[in-house]
Amino acid sequence: MPPLQRGQAYRLGPNRWGLRYYDAAGDRRRKSPFPSKSAALTYYANVLEPELRGDPARAPELTLTELVDLYLERHAATGVRARTIDALRWRLGVATKAFGAVPLQDLARMSGELASWQTTLPERSRYAIVAALRQALGAAVRWGYMSQNPAVLAGRNRQPAPRPVRTYSLEEIDAIAAELSAVYRPLPPFAAATGLRPEEWQALERRDIDRDRTLVNVQRTVSSGEVVELGKTARSRRQVPLTARARAALDELPPRLDTPLLFPAARGGLLNLDNWRRREWGPAIEASGVSRPARIYDLRSTFASNALAAGAPIFELARVMGTSIKMIEHHYGMLLDGSGAGFAARLDAFDTDHARANAEEGT
Numbered sequence: 001m002p003p004l005q006r007g008q009a010y011r012l013g014p015n016r017w018g019l020r021y022y023d024a025a026g027d028r029r030r031k032s033p034f035p036s037k038s039a040a041l042t043y044y045a046n047v048l049e050p051e052l053r054g055d056p057a058r059a060p061e062l063t064l065t066e067l068v069d070l071y072l073e074r075h076a077a078t079g080v081r082a083r084t085i086d087a088l089r090w091r092l093g094v095a096t097k098a099f100g101a102v103p104l105q106d107l108a109r110m111s112g113e114l115a116s117w118q119t120t121l122p123e124r125s126r127y128a129i130v131a132a133l134r135q136a137l138g139a140a141v142r143w144g145y146m147s148q149n150p151a152v153l154a155g156r157n158r159q160p161a162p163r164p165v166r167t168y169s170l171e172e173i174d175a176i177a178a179e180l181s182a183v184y185r186p187l188p189p190f191a192a193a194t195g196l197r198p199e200e201w202q203a204l205e206r207r208d209i210d211r212d213r214t215l216v217n218v219q220r221t222v223s224s225g226e227v228v229e230l231g232k233t234a235r236s237r238r239q240v241p242l243t244a245r246a247r248a249a250l251d252e253l254p255p256r257l258d259t260p261l262l263f264p265a266a267r268g269g270l271l272n273l274d275n276w277r278r279r280e281w282g283p284a285i286e287a288s289g290v291s292r293p294a295r296i297y298d299l300r301s302t303f304a305s306n307a308l309a310a311g312a313p314i315f316e317l318a319r320v321m322g323t324s325i326k327m328i329e330h331h332y333g334m335l336l337d338g339s340g341a342g343f344a345a346r347l348d349a350f351d352t353d354h355a356r357a358n359a360e361e362g363t
Contacts, residue, residue: 007019007020007021007040007041007043007044007045007048007049008020008021009034009037009040009041011037012032012033015035015036015076015077016032016033016034016035016077016078016079017032017033017034017035017036017037017039017040018030018031018032018033018034018040019031019032019034019040019041019043019044019048021044021048023052024051024052031043031048033074033077033078034074034077035073035074035076035077047144061103061104061105062103062104062140062145063100063101063102063103063104064095064096064099064100064101064102064104064107065096065100065101067104067136067137067140067145068089068092068093068095068096068100068136071092071136071139071140072085072088072089072092074139075088081223081224081228082223082224083223083224086224087128088132088135088136091125091128091129091131091132091133092132092133092136094121094129095129095132095133098117099113099114099117104140104145104146105146107137107146107150108146108147108148108150109150110150111150111151111153111154112154114133114150114151114154115154115155118130118154118155118157123160124160126160127157127158127159127160130151130157131157133151134149134151134152134157137149137150137151137152138152159330162330162331165301165305165331165332166293166294166295166298166301167298167301167302167305167306168188168192168290168294168298168299168302172288172290173188173189173192173299173302174189175288175289175290176188176281176284176285176288176290176294177189177284178288179283179284179285179287179288180280180281180284181280182254183253183254184263184276184280185252186249186250186252186253187201187249187263188299189245189246189248189249190246190249190250191296191299191300191303192299192302192303192306193242193243193245193246193249193303194216194240194242194243194246194303195240195300195303195304195307195320195321196216196218196240196300197221197297197300197322198273198296198297198300199221199222199223199273200218200220200221200222200236200322201262201263202221202222202261202263202270202271202273203220203221203222203227203261203270204216204218204220204261204262204263205220205260205261205262206260206262207260208220208262209242209250209262211242211247214241214242214247215239215240215241215242216239216240216242216246217239218230218236218237218238218239218240218322219237221236222270222273225270225272226270227270236322237322238319238320238322240320241320250262256268273296277296281296300321301331301332303321304317304321304328304331304332305332307320308332314328314329
């Protein structure tokens with residue numbers, strides 16, 4: 001074994017550090033990320049160096065609250081969006097309120113207590129809260145802070161039944177649009193014709209519209225009140241076809257020179273969705289007579305429903321919407337139940353065409 005060396009920390013970027021060291025075979029290794037230089041060197045001293053000496057690594061004696069703070073710090077250092085960290089902090093806060101002072105070594109033996117605690121959580125948020133805890137404790141197991149994940153041992157984390165799908169008819173979309181300010185009238189038909197998330201159409205700019213190819217390039221989103229670029233490999237970064245109805249909506253947008261945004265706030269800046277919902281959307285729903293519930297997000301559900309009714313393959317729909325097949329099936333499964341007849345019709349048409357082609361070749 002080579003002589004033990006102090007690990008070498010190196011900077012990866014803002015609040016991101018890596019660690020270089022030699023393993024027991026003398027091979028150069030790297031590990032990252034760490035939130036600071038001292039965190040990288042501390043990891044080497046407490047975890048790697050004892051392993052190189054052949055000593056059993058001593059797990060830090062952390063409480064759940066201390067683990068959550070460490071987990072969120074390390075998770076944020078990997079470049080996760082601030083909004084995601086805030087959501088995790090809230091969900092994990094529910095767990096630390098109940099078990100925050102419990103040492104991890106004790107918590108590892110409390111799967112029964114965790115199972116009972118899960119039954120007290122609100123039905124609609126239970127899945128997300130438990131999933132966050134399982135994720136954090138899974139990291140604790142990987143890092144050697146505990147031997148098993150009691151949140152997993154507590155039992156299956158069942159997803160809640162999806163909310164009923166609310167879709168708008170074309171007449172309802174037009175009725176809502178007619179009650180909005182002129183600058184926002186194109187928004188409901190555009191959102192319903194593209195299926196973009198609200199945080200995606202908020203960030204759309206004129207340069208994202210490719211009229212020659214009739215596409216909209218989804219490259220940015222709004223996170224924590226700021227526009228952020230989507231990663232090149234992210235599922236959400238995609239191209240969405242522009243239907244005639246979507247193009248007609250874009251044609252109605254008033255020209256503006258003070259902002260590149262398609263749907264800006266009154267002064268050209270980023271639209272505040274909460275304010276817009278209160279000042280524009282809510283009054284428009286009331287005046288149009290469209291029945292409630294009537295959420296802005298239901299415009300996306302309308303796109304999914306119309307696409308499935310038109311026979312769009314679920315794989316293609318998932319790509320266009322920037323989501324997974326699993327999520328399409330979870331949220332719109334009831335709309336897929338009637339797709340069997342259409343599927344059979346397409347197979348019958350294929351068989352007919354195939355038989356006709358063979359007959360023509362025989363003659």
